[in-house]
Amino acid sequence: MHAEGADPIRLVLNGERVDIAHLSPQTTLLAWLREQRGLTGTKEGCAEGDCGACTVVVAQSRGDGTLAWSPVNACIRLLPSLDGKAVFTVESLRAPGGELHPVQQALVECHGSQCGFCTPGFAMSLFGLFKNAHAPSREQVDDALSGNLCRCTGYRPILEAAERMGEYDAEACGATGWRSPGVAADGSRIVSREEQQLAAALDALAHDATFDYRGEGQRWLAPVEADGLAEACAQHPQACLVAGATDVGLWITKQHRDLGTIISTAEVRDLATIRRGDDAFEIGAAATLADAFAALDDDYPELHEAWVRFASLPIRNAGTLGGNVANGSPIGDSMPALIALGASVVLRCGESTRTLPLEDFYLAYRKTARAPGEFVASIRVPRRPGGLVLRAYKLSKRYDQDISAAFATFALAMDAGRIASARIGCGGVAPTPARAVSTERALAGKPWSEATAAQAAEVLEAEFTPIDDMRASAAYRRRALGNLLRRLWLETGAGTDAPTRVEQLLAAG
Ligand SMILES: Cc1cc2nc3c(=O)[nH]c(=O)nc-3n(C[C@H](O)[C@H](O)[C@H](O)COP(=O)(O)OP(=O)(O)OC[C@H]3O[C@@H](n4cnc5c(N)ncnc54)[C@H](O)[C@@H]3O)c2cc1C
Ligand code: FES
Ligand code: FES
Known part of the structure; x- marks a missing residue:
C-alpha cells in the first residue's frame, strides 16, 4: 500500500518494470531518469523541448499485440503520463553482448559526434526512425531529426549515419528483440516475440477506471473515458488540464509553477480518436498533432508543409490538436489553418456540449470562451469542398x-x-x-x-x-x-x- 495515493505509476524502463510513488506528479521524466535512476546518458540542454538532447523513445501498446514507437522530449514529459508505457533511453541501445546498435555504429563510422552532448538525443531520434521506417527517405530523415540540435559536428555526418544505419546486419549488431528494425523491406511491420510480450505486459497495466496518483501533496487524475473526464472537471473546475504537456511542461521547467491538481486528457480513449464522417473530420481533443495532421493530409495535402514545420516530430508525437486550440496562443499554427477551413470547436461541461466556430472561441489575448469545468472535446473540420x-x-x-x-x-x-x-x-x-x-x-x-x-x-x-x-x-x-x-x-x-x-x-x- 502506498502512503499518499492508491495508484503508483507503473512503467517499463529499459525492459524493467518500475513502480513509482510519492514523487510530485509534475516531476519530469528527465529529472526522474537523471536524478532518481542515475541514467545520465539522457541530457538536459534547454529544458523546453527545443534541442532534443533529452530525446527518449516511448513504446505504447496499440492493443493488437504491437507497439507504437515514438521519440519524445523527456524534459517536458510529466512522469505520471508514462504510466502503462515503456521508456527506452540511450543506455538500453547497446546489446547485452556489448555490440553497438546499428544507429550507434553508424554514428561512430560516419563521425557523427564531436563533443557528444547532443549525440544520445540524435541516437534516440534515429532509433525511433529505425523502428518506424525501412530505408528512410531524406524527407523522413530530416523530419525525424528536426528536433535535434548539434552545435559542433555539423549535420552532414549525422545525415549519413541515418542513411547508413539500415545497412548493417541487425543480428550481428545484437539488434534483435525490441532493438530489431521495425519495418521490413516490403513495408510490413516486424514484431519480435519480445515486443509481443512487452505489448501484453503493457496491456496488463492498462486502467479501466480513472488513474489517481498523488505525491508531495499534489494529485494527478487520468480518466479513461470522456464521462470520467467530465466528472473530474466538474469536481475540480480549477484543476490544470494537461494533454501532451508541450506547453504545460514549460510552465514547470521555466516558470517553476505549482500546478496543484492536474487532470490529464491523454488517456481518454474517446478523446484520442479521429472520425472521418461524410461532412467532417471529428478530431478528438487528445489526438496527437502527428495523428491529426496525418488525417487532415488526406483532404488537404496543401497543408502538409505547414504541418511538417510545426515544432518537431517529438513535439508532434506528444502534443495534441486540442492542446494547441485550447492554449489559444496568437502565434499557434493550427488555428489559422483550421479557421480558414471553417472548423469548429466542441466544448463539453458535465453532460452538455456546445459547438462554436473556432474564431469565436478566442475572446482576447490568451482568453478563450471555455468556462471553468468545461473542456475541449473535439475539433470538427469540414471535409474538402469542390473547387477549393x-x-x-x-x-x-x-x-x-x-x-x-x-x-x-x-x-x-x-x-x-x-x-x-x-x-x-x-x-x-x-x-x-x-x-x-x-x-x-x-x-x-x-x-x-x-x-x-x-x-x-x-x-x-x-x-x-x-x-x-x-x-x-x-x-x-x-x-x-x-x-x-x-x-x-x-x-x-x-x-x-x-x-x-x-x-x-x-x-x-
Ligand atoms: C519546442 C516546441 C516547439 C513548438 N512549436 C510550435 C509550433 O511550431 N507551432 C505551434 O502552434 N505550437 C508550437 N509549440 C506549442 C505546443 O507544442 C502546441 O501548442 C501543442 O499543440 C500543445 O499541445 P499539448 O497537448 O502539449 O498541450 P498541453 O501543454 O498539455 O496543454 C496546453 C493548454 O491547453 C489546455 N488543454 C489541453 N487539452 C485541453 C482540453 N481538452 N480542454 C481544455 N483545455 C485543454 C491546457 O490546460 C493548457 O492550457 C511548441 C512547443 C514546444 C515545446
Ligand atoms: S533538454 Fe532540450 S529538448 Fe529537452
Ligand atoms: S557533437 Fe557537440 S553538440 Fe553535437
Whole structure:
C-alpha cells in the first residue's frame, strides 16, 4: 500500500518494470531518469523541448499485440503520463553482448559526434526512425531529426549515419528483440516475440477506471473515458488540464509553477480518436498533432508543409490538436489553418456540449470562451469542398522547430474562375488567432486575377494592428501578410501552367 495515493505509476524502463510513488506528479521524466535512476546518458540542454538532447523513445501498446514507437522530449514529459508505457533511453541501445546498435555504429563510422552532448538525443531520434521506417527517405530523415540540435559536428555526418544505419546486419549488431528494425523491406511491420510480450505486459497495466496518483501533496487524475473526464472537471473546475504537456511542461521547467491538481486528457480513449464522417473530420481533443495532421493530409495535402514545420516530430508525437486550440496562443499554427477551413470547436461541461466556430472561441489575448469545468472535446473540420484553392504559409526565422512571426492560410471557394467566397485565417498579427473578414469580403465575387490579388493584398496589409517583438516588426508583419496573398496569386492564379513571376525572375537570372 502506498502512503499518499492508491495508484503508483507503473512503467517499463529499459525492459524493467518500475513502480513509482510519492514523487510530485509534475516531476519530469528527465529529472526522474537523471536524478532518481542515475541514467545520465539522457541530457538536459534547454529544458523546453527545443534541442532534443533529452530525446527518449516511448513504446505504447496499440492493443493488437504491437507497439507504437515514438521519440519524445523527456524534459517536458510529466512522469505520471508514462504510466502503462515503456521508456527506452540511450543506455538500453547497446546489446547485452556489448555490440553497438546499428544507429550507434553508424554514428561512430560516419563521425557523427564531436563533443557528444547532443549525440544520445540524435541516437534516440534515429532509433525511433529505425523502428518506424525501412530505408528512410531524406524527407523522413530530416523530419525525424528536426528536433535535434548539434552545435559542433555539423549535420552532414549525422545525415549519413541515418542513411547508413539500415545497412548493417541487425543480428550481428545484437539488434534483435525490441532493438530489431521495425519495418521490413516490403513495408510490413516486424514484431519480435519480445515486443509481443512487452505489448501484453503493457496491456496488463492498462486502467479501466480513472488513474489517481498523488505525491508531495499534489494529485494527478487520468480518466479513461470522456464521462470520467467530465466528472473530474466538474469536481475540480480549477484543476490544470494537461494533454501532451508541450506547453504545460514549460510552465514547470521555466516558470517553476505549482500546478496543484492536474487532470490529464491523454488517456481518454474517446478523446484520442479521429472520425472521418461524410461532412467532417471529428478530431478528438487528445489526438496527437502527428495523428491529426496525418488525417487532415488526406483532404488537404496543401497543408502538409505547414504541418511538417510545426515544432518537431517529438513535439508532434506528444502534443495534441486540442492542446494547441485550447492554449489559444496568437502565434499557434493550427488555428489559422483550421479557421480558414471553417472548423469548429466542441466544448463539453458535465453532460452538455456546445459547438462554436473556432474564431469565436478566442475572446482576447490568451482568453478563450471555455468556462471553468468545461473542456475541449473535439475539433470538427469540414471535409474538402469542390473547387477549393488552398495554401498555408508559415513565416519564421528557421525552417524547422521555430515559432511563427506570421502565419496565413487562404481558402478560396472557386466557381468558374470567380471567387465565390473566401476564408482567411491569420496568426501572429493580432492578440488572438484571427479571421481576415475585410479581406475575405474584398475577394468574394471577384475574378481570381492579378488585380484582385493586388487590391485584396492592400486590404490585408491594413486589416490588423500587429505588434513589434523580437520575432518581427509590426511593419514587416503587415507587409508580409500582403505579400503572402500576392504569393497565393503567383502560385495558384490564372495560367498556373505558365511560369510564375518567381520562376520568370529566376530564369532571367
Ligand atoms: C519546442 C516546441 C516547439 C513548438 N512549436 C510550435 C509550433 O511550431 N507551432 C505551434 O502552434 N505550437 C508550437 N509549440 C506549442 C505546443 O507544442 C502546441 O501548442 C501543442 O499543440 C500543445 O499541445 P499539448 O497537448 O502539449 O498541450 P498541453 O501543454 O498539455 O496543454 C496546453 C493548454 O491547453 C489546455 N488543454 C489541453 N487539452 C485541453 C482540453 N481538452 N480542454 C481544455 N483545455 C485543454 C491546457 O490546460 C493548457 O492550457 C511548441 C512547443 C514546444 C515545446
Ligand atoms: S533538454 Fe532540450 S529538448 Fe529537452
Ligand atoms: S557533437 Fe557537440 S553538440 Fe553535437
